[in-house]
Amino acid sequence: MSYNLLEGKKGIIFGALDENSIAWQTALRVHEEGGSFVLTNAPVAMRMGAIQSLADQTNTQVIPADATSVEDLEQLIDQAMEILGGKLDFVLHSIGMSVNVRKGRTYTDQNHDWTSKGWDVSAVSFHKLMQTLYKKDAMNEWGSIVALSYMAAQRVFPDYNDMADNKAYLESIARSFGYFFGRDKKVRVNTISQSPTPTTAGKGVKGFDGFISYAEKMSPLGNATALDCANYTVSLFSDLTKRVTLQNLYNDGGFSNMGVSDAVMELFEQQQDE
Numbered sequence: 690m691s692y693n694l695l696e697g698k699k700g701i702i703f704g705a706l707d708e709n710s711i712a713w714q715t716a717l718r719v720h721e722e723g724g725s726f727v728l729t730n731a732p733v734a735m736r737m738g739a740i741q742s743l744a745d746q747t748n749t750q751v752i753p754a755d756a757t758s759v760e761d762l763e764q765l766i767d768q769a770m771e772i773l774g775g776k777l778d779f780v781l782h783s784i785g786m787s788v789n790v791r792k793g794r795t796y797t798d799q800n801h802d803w804t805s806k807g808w809d810v811s812a813v814s815f816h817k818l819m820q821t822l823y824k825k826d827a828m829n830e831w832g833s834i835v836a837l838s839y840m841a842a843q844r845v846f847p848d849y850n851d852m853a854d855n856k857a858y859l860e861s862i863a864r865s866f867g868y869f870f871g872r873d874k875k876v877r878v879n880t881i882s883q884s885p886t887p888t889t890a891g892k893g894v895k896g897f898d899g900f901i902s903y904a905e906k907m908s909p910l911g912n913a914t915a916l917d918c919a920n921y922t923v924s925l926f927s928d929l930t931k932r933v934t935l936q937n938l939y940n941d942g943g944f945s946n947m948g949v950s951d952a953v954m955e956l957f958e959q960q961q962d963e
C-alpha cells in the first residue's frame with residue numbers, strides 16, 4: 690500500500706545487489722511512495738547485472754561507485770544531483786563486507802589487512818559518504834540519512850566476527866556526524882539495527898541458519914524481514930520523523946530486549962530430557 694510519504698523527495702540508494710538485498714526492497718518501497726533516486730553499487734557488483742532490472746522497474750539509473758573511494762563518491766553525488774535536478778532528501782547506506790568472514794578467519798585469528806579493508810567498506814565508507822555530502826552541501830534541509838547495523842555492535846555474537854566492531858564504529862559515526870549534520874544543515878542521521886535477514890551478506894556469516902532461527906524464536910514478533918526494514922526506512926525518510934536523529938533504532942521484533950523466550954526454553958529443556 691502506498692501513502693505517498695516520499696512524494697517529491699530525491700535521494701541515493703546504496704547496496705542493492707539482488708532482490709534479497711535490503712536496499713533492493715527499500716528501492717521498491719521508496720519508488721511506491723513517490724520518491725525518486727539513483728541506485729549505486731560497487732563496480733564489481735555491477736557485473737552481476739541484476740541491479741539494472743531494479744533500475745528498469747523503478748525508472749531510474751545506476752551509477753557505479755566504490756563507497757571507499759572519495760573520488761567515486763564525489764562523482765556519484767554530482768551526477769545524482771544532475772539527474773534528479775537538485776539537492777537530495779534521503780540517502781541509504783546499505784553496505785557491509787568482512788574479508789575475514791568471507792575467508793573463514795575467526796575473530797581470534799584475523800588477518801589485520803583484511804580487518805582494515807572490511808572496516809573501510811563497512812564503517813568508514815559511511816563517514817566518507819557523509820563528509821562528501823556535507824562538503825558539497827548536497828542535502829536539503831530536513832533530509833534524512835540511514836545506515837544499517839546489527840545488534841552485535843552491543844552484544845556478543847561470536848561468529849559475527851570483526852563485523853561486530855565495524856557496526857559499533859558505524860553507529861558511532863552516525864552519532865558523531867549526525868551532530869554536525871543536524872546543527873549545520875538540519876539533516877538527521879540514524880542507523881537501523883535489523884534482524885538477521887537472508888541476503889548475500891547475511892548468509893555469509895558462519896552458522897547463519899542457526900542464528901536466524903534462534904532470533905526468530907527469541908523475538909515476540911519474529912524476525913523483521915527485508916521488507917519490514919524497507920518500510921521502517923521509508924518512515925525515516927518521510928517528514929513524519931523530522932526530529933529523530935543520532936539514534937540506533939532496533940527493527941528486530943523485540944529481540945534486543947529479550948533475555949529468554951518460552952520457545953527457546955522449551956527447546957533447551959527438551960534437549961536436556963533426551
Ligand SMILES: NC(=O)c1ccc[n+]([C@@H]2O[C@H](COP(=O)([O-])OP(=O)(O)OC[C@H]3O[C@@H](n4cnc5c(N)ncnc54)[C@H](O)[C@@H]3O)[C@@H](O)[C@H]2O)c1
Nearest residue numbers: 704706710711731734756784785837885886888889890891
Ligand atoms: N542480512 C542481515 O542479516 C543483516 C542484519 C543486520 C544488518 N545488515 C546490514 O544491512 C546492510 C545490507 O546488507 P544486505 O543484508 O542487504 O546484504 P547484500 O549482500 O545484499 O548487500 C551488501 C551490499 O554491500 C555492497 N558493497 C560491498 N562493498 C562495497 C563497496 N566497496 N562499495 C559499495 N558497495 C559495496 C555489496 O555490493 C552489496 O550490494 C549491510 O550493512 C549489512 O551489514 C544485514
